[in-house]
Amino acid sequence: MKENLADIERILISADQIAARIKEVAAVLDKDYAGKTPIAICILKGSVVFFGDLIRAMETPVELEFMKVSSYGAGTVSSGKLSVSLDILSNIQNRDVLIVEDIVDSGNTMYALKRMLEGRSPASVRIISLLDKPSRRTADITPDYTCFEIEDEFVIGYGLDYGEKYRDLPYVGILKRSVYEQN
Numbered sequence: 001m002k003e004n005l006a007d008i009e010r011i012l013i014s015a016d017q018i019a020a021r022i023k024e025v026a027a028v029l030d031k032d033y034a035g036k037t038p039i040a041i042c043i044l045k046g047s048v049v050f051f052g053d054l055i056r057a058m059e060t061p062v063e064l065e066f067m068k069v070s071s072y073g074a075g076t077v078s079s080g081k082l083s084v085s086l087d088i089l090s091n092i093q094n095r096d097v098l099i100v101e102d103i104v105d106s107g108n109t110m111y112a113l114k115r116m117l118e119g120r121s122p123a124s125v126r127i128i129s130l131l132d133k134p135s136r137r138t139a140d141i142t143p144d145y146t147c148f149e150i151e152d153e154f155v156i157g158y159g160l161d162y163g164e165k166y167r168d169l170p171y172v173g174i175l176k177r178s179v180y181e182q183n
Contacts, residue, residue, distance in 0.1 A: 007166075007175060007176055007179045008156070008157075008166075008169075008173040008174065008175065008176065009173070009174040009175065009176045009177075010173065010174055011171050011172070011173050012150065012153065012155060012171075012172045012173055012174050013148055013150075013158075013171060013172040014171050015158075015170040015171045017148075018053075018130075018147070018158060018171065018172070019053070021147045021148065022050070022053050022054055022057050022147065023057050025054070025128065025145055025147055026054060026057035026058045026059075028145065029054075029058055029060060029098070029128070029145065030058055030059050030060045033060045033096065033098075034060070036060070036096050037060070037061045037062065037063060037096075038060070038062055038063070038095070038096040038097065038098045039062070039063045039064075039065055039088075039090055039092055039095050039096070039097050039098070040054075040055055040062040040063070040064055040065070040098045040100055041065045041066065041067055041088060041097060041098065041099050041100060041117075042064070042065070042066045042067070042100050043067055043068075043069060043099065043100065043101050043102070043113075044066055044067065044068040044086065045068070045159070045161070045167070046101075046102035046103070046159045046160050046161065046167070047100050047101055047102040047130070047159060048159055049158050049159035049167070050100065050102055050130045050147075050158065050159055051100045054100060054128070062098070063090065065088040065089070065090050066086060066088070067084065067086055067087060067088055067113075068084070068085045068086035069082060069083065069084050069085070069086075069109060069113055070082075070083050070085070070109065082108075082109060082112035082113065082116070084116075091120075092117065092120050092121075092122040093120060093121045093122065094121065094122065094123050095122050095123055096122065096123050096124045096126075097117055097122045097124065097125045097126070098126050098127075098128060099113065099114065099117070099125065099126070099127045099128070100128055101127060101128070101129045101130070101143070102129070102130050102131065102158075102159050102160055103129060103130065103131040103132070103133060103155070103160060104127070104129045104131070104132050104133065104137075104141070104142075104143050104146075105133045105136045105137075106136055106137060106138045106139060107137045107138060107139030107140070107141040107142075108138060108139045110127055110129075110139070110141050110143070111139035111140065111141040112139075114127065114141065126144040126145070127141075127143040127144050127145070128143060128144065128145040128146070128147075129143040129145070129146050129147070130147045130148065130158070130159075130172075131146075131147065131148050131149075131150050131155065131160075131172065132146040132148070132149045132150070133149075133150055133151070133152060134149065135151065135152045136152055148172075150172075153174045154174065154175045154177075154180060155172050155173065155174055155175065156169065156172070156173055156174075156175045157169030157170070157171050157172045157173045158170065158171060158172050160172065162175055162179065162180055
C-alpha cells in the first residue's frame with residue numbers, strides 16, 4: 001500500500017502535468033545539446049524518477065552518471081554544508097554536463113556542487129530541476145532549466161520524500177504540516 005494518503009494536504013502537480021512538461025523540456029534540451037552527448041548526472045535519491053522520465057523523453061544520446069549529495073541530512077532545512085557520499089566515475093574534462101535535480105530550494109547544494117564540478121574543467125555545467133523554489137533561495141544560483149516553479153511548500157512525491165516516504169507517488173503533493181512538525 002502507498003504511504004498514508006491522508007498525510008497529503010493536496011496534489012500540487014499531477015502526473016499528467018509532469019509528463020507533459022518533461023516532454024516540453026526534453027525538446028528544449030534536444031535543441032540545446034544537438035550534435036553532442038552530454039553526461040547527465042542524476043542526483044540521488046530524489047531525482048531518480050525525474051531522471052528516468054527525462055532521459056527517455058530526450059532524443060539526444062546521454063551518458064549516465066549518479067551522485068549522492070546533500071546539505072539536508074535527515075532534516076527539512078539545508079545546513080549549507082555539502083556532503084558527497086557518492087561521486088561520479090567519469091572524467092568530465094571538456095564534456096558537457098547536465099545536473100538533473102529534483103528541487104532547488106535554498107540553492108546551497110546546487111551552488112556548491114556546480115562549483116565542485118566546474119573545478120574538473122568541463123565544457124559546460126547546466127542544471128535542470130523538476131521544481132524550483134526561488135522564494136527560499138539563499139545561494140546565488142538559478143537552474144538553467146526548470147519544469148515547475150513552486151511556492152514555499154513542503155512537497156513530496158515523484159521522487160521527493162520526507163523521511164524516505166512518499167517517493168513512489170506519481171505526482172507532487174504538499175505534505176501536511178502536522179506530519180513534519182510533530183517530529
